């Protein structure tokens with residue numbers, strides 16, 4: 001046994017300023033208690049502020065017989081874990097998206113590492129945006145298909161790759177996120193739909209950061225951009241704006257049946273606890289009502305970008321995820337400490353998670369945070385930073 005190499009690797013990580021630790025935290029609504037301080041939590045994915053909404057919780061418990069719902073499915077969905085709430089949730093997803101097939105998974109990670117390997121084989125090609133999430137990259141690695149990347153949001157580059165390579169493959173999968181989690185920028189789904197039609201390819205869109213947050217009913221950027229029917233695989237997660245856990249894909253019925261029969265990350269894992277599936281379904285039914293929260297997120301994000309830009313700081317994107325670019329890893333650590341010292345819980349995102357010299361602080365906005373608290377944040381950036 002050689003333990004030296006693990007120690008050495010940890011040392012390398014530490015020296016590069018990238019050593020990670022698990023912090024103990026406590027939550028109190030949109031506040032977080034950490035390192036002996038109470039701060040405004042600007043680092044969570046609870047975008048609509050539903051995770052700690054007491055009246056929602058109460059309403060759920062009143063209308064659902066929670067005593068009958070256990071905290072474990074105790075089995076895979078393919079064995080005895082397919083509680084009736086799964087079927088009801090999938091029916092609701094089909095109805096809301098107006099699509100033939102819907103399938104629920106244990107997490108977005110399980111969805112992304114399983115769907116592409118199930119569908120894309122040796123004669124196929126996957127072409128993904130350069131900045132897709134690690135779970136999609138892992139899914140591409142597990143697939144037998146060839147893999148190419150196009151420059152981030154550069155659809156001319158994508159077109160060039162399709163033009164040069166489409167003919168050589170049986171099936172081609174174009175893969176993107178709709179809202180990118182590190183830059184907060186948004187894919188042009190209409191343009192991707194045009195390209196996929198022109199080159200007879202499948203389009204796979206991960207809406208993890210957009211479901212709940214975009215579209216009139218909260219169905220995501222595909223709803224906002226009017227292309228639900230044209231996207232072959234719409235993946236969404238329940239662990240962010242839905243304040244739950246799990247994930248889903250909506251697709252044609254054929255692919256739903258195919259995934260049930262072949263997707264290893266669906267077949268070989270314990271199903272979600274029934275209580276969570278019931279809660280997710282309850283939240284999905286309420287999604288259309290949260291339009292005001294979606295509007296507030298958009299307005300607050302625009303204000304924050306305006307203040308950052310006015311102060312000469314670099315920001316990007318067009319969503320409720322607002323990056324504040326700080327340059328070096330060291331500067332992002334320093335800046336994030338300034339924010340935390342003043343009551344705003346943000347963390348640095350450093351190389352190699354983002355490109356060198358593009359280390360940043362990432363503000364994840366939450367619709368439950370009162371305007372007065374956001375005013376304090378803007379004032380801090382405007383006056384004290």
Ligand SMILES: Cc1ncc(COP(=O)(O)O)c(C=O)c1O
Nearest residue numbers: 107108109133135181208237239
């Ligand atoms: C784009 C994207 N897809 C998938 C996931 C994974 O989702 P989950 O947390 O449900 O595993 C994430 C998580 O942050 C994500 O950002």
